[in-house]
Amino acid sequence: MLAIQGVEVESGIAFGALQRLGRPLIAFVDDIPDSQRAALRIAAGVDEGPPPQPPLVGLGFLSLLARAGADRATVCTVDDAQHVDAESLLVLGFVARRLSAERVGLIVAARTDEGVEGALAGVPRIELGGLDAEAGSALLRQDVDGELDPTVAAEYVHDTAGNPLALRELATELSAAQLTSTAIAHSPVPIGGRLELIYAERMSELPEPSRDWLLVAATESSGDPAAVAAAAEALGIPADASAAAEGIDFVSVREAVRFRHPLIRSAVYGAATDAARRRVHRALGAHARERGQRDVAAYHAAAAVHGPDAEVAAELTAAADAAGARGGMLSRAHLLARAAELTPDAAEASDRSVAAAEAALSAGAARLALHLLPLGDETALTQVTRARRLIVEAMASLFLSEPNGLRAGMAKLMTAADLVGDVSPTLRRRALLLALNSATVTEEQAIGATTRELGERMREASGGDDVTAVLLQAVSTFILDDYATAVPALRRAVEALRAELDSGDTTLAFYVTMPCVALWDWEGAAQLLRRSAEIGRQAGALRDVDACLWTLSAVELSRGHAQAAADYITEAAELRRALGFGDEQAVNAALLAFQGTPLTTVEQISHAIHEAGWGGISRMTGEAIAVNELAAGAYESAYERLGPLARHPFLQASYRHLPEYFEAAVHSGNRASAEWALHRMKTHVDINGSVVGRALYTRSLALMADDADAERHFVDAIALFPPAHQADIGRARLIYGEWLRRVRRRADARAQLELALRDFEATGAIGFAERARREILAAGGSMPSDSSSVDPLSSQERQVALLAARGATNAEIAATMFISPNTVDYHLRKVFRKLEISSRRQLADRFSEK
Structure with a gap:
């Protein structure tokens, strides 16, 4: 049994709760894969290294639990999860969603809390209600001093909504006679705030040293006796001051300091003056600093000041940097936001606010990122800070699918690049590449700037021979110059990107599609995207993997392989379930067209996508509808639909439209258009030498x-x-x-x-x-009958089977799918039973047939 309780003082310490929960599992650390062990050690602050992604930390913790469960059944309980740090909550949610065949149970208890609900999205939940009248009455009458009439007890059960903790406190604080008198007089039931007043009154009867000691215990919150004792000593509070508080059963001091009821702690803290609370926080902070507990010290330091304080702001910033180094980007965001509030200098405060927003955005918390951005006087912002703020605004709008923000994204990112100019060449290039990403998302829906203007900015910033410069040179040439001039630059970009991926760097992974497809090399794009997804899985960057898989589905659809596209979408959906996400950011309506959804329905979805600013997906869907019209022999309709796509192209996205437009034109009697499309195909294929392009051209001939x-x-x-x-x-x-x-x-x-x-x-x-x-x-x-029978395997079973058929071990499959080896074994046994086979060799043979 592993059990912890969330405490406020640790709520800003990245992975703090996870460390406490996992201490008994240290003996199993050497039994889990190296990458997972490294992620856990960095997250815990034991080792230094690249900040780990939360899903990789989650997979490591899942592996630890599975290993422990292999020896004996293991149950984890986390109480008061509303006080658990954000990163630990994310890991707990990940583990809960991936538990399947392990001898492991996880129970998380929390009050209603938005952060807990978000982190544990998709996890089965039970809303605990109060006790019924009979059980509640029995509890109250059992604990109260004296005989309590059942009808009176029933009234209190009703008034407390059956809350057992409230009923027990009433029985502790009031006698049967007092409860009866209160009920007869129809006086307010002493619960909640009124119960706090009762506690405050009783506390006022204690000696002053005892009241001071209670404030230290209430402020410390984690129940650490050593911390409470050290702070009390520093404040001159006698060592035996806790005795009186223990005597009235407000608190117990054993291996930990525990208040009998949360409202007692709340009453103690609330009754103290602001000056007294800050004095205690200073003492606790000093003790934490002496013990090297930098995060705890920063928490108390922030609570100990009344207004802006440069020294405390710096301490919070250092704690934020430490949290970020361990992969705790949400904790970093919150710490930097508090540091910004306490920073006297306006420019430095704004810089920290933007850094907080950047951290939130990197953690996928786009709404929080927008909330944290600095508002007000633009003169307080440096040009670099203004550029960073614009980048956050643009990317948050993309993550949130906010239509106006989507359309304005390219222009906003170009403005960011203009602001930094030569001051920060790296940030300038990053902003321009993000602008390119925005352009491909919105296409003709973009407002405030044109693709040609983007190409001009890219050309200006493309000096040098590093991979980013090579990519900017290629894209700007592709946008601004003729195709023959662009092809050599595009080839250099593909080779540079391939080398970058071979080195394990996926920073530019999302830019591999454009140069490959511009060269009519769809398989090259698919290979680089698959490599990017593989590296992302190894790093635990599942949001990046999700994006790669979605793009892979688009590449497969562009060459008509709807089944491969559907497999990638299914795989992405499984990863999103692991992360607790719901639907796709944008529906792949093109796939729906290939899967037999009525075209009128697909058109309606496409229109909604277009109106939301997703011009790229809208174009892709239009082509998919047209291709299915070609399949059905509706050539005139396909010709009308493909005409605008082929004759008003958007960069590389339009090349695949040419052979489709040609076929529609031929069969609908539009020979001039067919000859135009055929000439365009030949021109491109003669220049780029694409084998696929030559095949498409030859088929058209x-x-x-x-x-x-x-x-x-x-x-x-x-x-x-x-x-x-x-x-x-x-x-x-x-x-x-x-x-x-x-x-x-x-x-x-x-x-x-x-x-x-x-x-x-x-x-x-x-x-x-x-x-x-x-x-x-x-x-x-x-x-012929339809030989495509219903797949007996679930999506997860199919993915396990495919990986096993390719020779992957259980451990390798587990790491790829972010599940435990126990779950892999469980799924494989089901696959063997459903397919009526008994070995991996038979499995490989079965899938090679397909």
């Missing part, structure tokens, strides 16, 4: 060629597509089979159409699969 040349183009296109473009291969086989049927080669047609159907079923291209079935029937074949 086949659609327009006469019968003498068409077959050669079809065969060449099928051969050119790499295996990762299975849906594209299927579409080439589909139109080849349709052509063969038209020239009356029905047997050959069936062969190609059956291969196409296999490709479509494997990639989840529902619309094209239906079309292939109809064509097989028209070519004289029998109507």
Whole structure:
């Protein structure tokens, strides 16, 4: 049994509660993976190193508990969780959501608290109500001095809402006769504030040294007898001063100092003067400082001052830096915010406020970040501080999906870059890259600046040969110059980004897609994104992994692989569940189009997404709808939908529209548009040398060629597509089979159409699969049934099975999925039973067939 209680004095100490809860588990530390052990040691302040991500700390603690549970069942209880530090709460929530097959239980008790509810989102909860009339009456009558009439007892149960602690306190403080008199007179029931007054009255009867000692005990809050004794001695309070307070059962002093009721502590602290409270805080802070408890000392120092104090503000800032170094970014945010309040110098106070907001934003607390930003006189802010504030505002709007903030994000970030200029080249470049990210999110929805203006700013800031400079050079050239000039710069950027990822640095991970797709290299983008996600998992940066997986789904959809896209979205959803998040930040409406959702419904969702400022997703959804219209033979509608996308392109996002627009134009009789699209494809492919681009161009040629040349183009296109473009291969086989049927080669047609159907079923291209079935029937074949049966595996079981089929060990699967090896073993046993297999070799064979 592991049990702790949250205490106010530790509420700002990052991972403080987790350290106390985990002390009995130290013997198992060497049994968990190295990365998890390192994360726990850094979080605890034992070792130095890169600040760990909370999910990695959570996985380490989960592994510790699972290891302890392997020896004997382990139960953890955390009481008064409303006083637990933010980071420990996040870890507890993570552990609670990932517990499955371990012999471990976790119980967290708290009063209603927004922080606790947020950290434990998704964890089963029980709202504790009061005792019923019979049980409440029995408790009150059992503890009260004297005989209490049942009807009177029932009244008190009603008035206290059955709160057992309140009922016991009434029985302790008042006799049966007093309770009866109060009920008959219909006087206010002495609970809550009125009960505090009773305590205050009783306390006033104590000797002054005892009252002073009680204030020290109430202020210390953690119940540490040594801290209370040291502070009392420093204040000149006699060593035996606690005796009188113990005599009236206000407090007990044994291995810890404990108040009988929380309201007693509240009454003691509330009855003291402000000067007396501050004096006690100073004494406790001095003791904590002597013991090297920097965080506790900072807490008391802040409570001991009445107004701005530069020395205390500096102490809080040092504590914030220490918290940040351990990965406690929320604690850092709160400490810096308090430091800003106590900082006399306006410019320094503003700088600390912005730093607090940055820490909150890095922890994913976007609303808190906006709340912490400094307001008021702009002259108090340096240019760098103003730029940092603008960055927080823009990125918080992105995280919160705030429409106006989304649209203004690119312009705001460009302004931030202009503010710092040459003063901070690193911050300038960061702001411009974030502006690029904003531009790809909003596309034509952006206000206040244009993409061309962004390219110009990037070019101005792109001096040097480091990876950031190479990326800025590539993007600015892509935006401002012709395609032939941009391609060499884009290739240099891809190689630089690949080298950066090979070194384990994912700082620029979100910028790998643009240069790859601009070179018509979708598989290159997918490989770099998968590598980024792998590094993110190893570091526990699950929010970054979530973003990588969402982008991967978009890349897969752009080449028609709806099943792969759905798998990535499912994997991302599982990670968000581990973090306690709900829905996606933005719905992948394009995937819905591929999954058979009625197109009118998808259009409505797309319109809402567009109005919310997500122009990039809206464009992607428009293309997905058009592709499914092509599958259904609605060529005129697809042509009208794709026209604006192809003829008004947005950077690399429009290249994939060209072959789709060409196909729609050919089949709808718009030959001039088809020739325009074909020329654009050829121009790009001749310059970039993309194999996939050449395959798409060749497939397009086949659609327009006469019968003498068409077959050669079809065969060449099928051969050119790499295996990762299975849906594209299927579409080439589909139109080849349709052509063969038209020239009356029905047997050959069936062969190609059956291969196409296999490709479509494997990639989840529902619309094209239906079309292939109809064509097989028209070519004289029998109507093939839908071979894509319902998957018997849950999403988590499927992911475990896939990783195991690829040769991953249980420990490796656990680290990848952020679960314990026990849970992996549990899921694998279910997978074997459902698939009726008995070994990993059979599992590998089963998934290789798919």
